[in-house]
Amino acid sequence: MGEMSMDVANPIKRKPIHNFEGFGFDKTILKGITKYGFIRPTPIQRASIPTIMTGRDCVCMAKTGSGKT
Numbered sequence: 001m002g003e004m005s006m007d008v009a010n011p012i013k014r015k016p017i018h019n020f021e022g023f024g025f026d027k028t029i030l031k032g033i034t035k036y037g038f039i040r041p042t043p044i045q046r047a048s049i050p051t052i053m054t055g056r057d058c059v060c061m062a063k064t065g066s067g068k069t
Contacts, residue, residue, distance in 0.1 A: 014050055016046070017041065017046050017049075017050065018040065018041075018046070019040050019041070020033050020038065020040070020041060023041075023049050023050065023053065024053070041067075042066060042067030043062075043066075043067075044060055044062040044066060044067060045067060047060070048060045
C-alpha cells in the first residue's frame with residue numbers, strides 16, 4: 001500500500017494494532033469479520049478504529065478502494 005500520514009489533535013498513545021483481535025471487539029463482531037473473509041485491517045482502519053472506539057470524533061480521508069469501510 002502507499003504512504004500514509006496522520007494528524008491527530010491530542011493523540012492517545014497506544015500500541016500498534018496489526019489484526020482485528022487487537023481492537024478488543026466482541027467475539028460476535030470478530031466472527032462476522034472472519035465470516036466475510038477479512039483477515040487484517042487496512043491502514044486507515046488501523047489508524048482510525050482505536051480513536052473511534054474511545055468515543056472521539058474522527059475524520060478520515062483515503063483513496064477510493066483503500067478499505068475505509
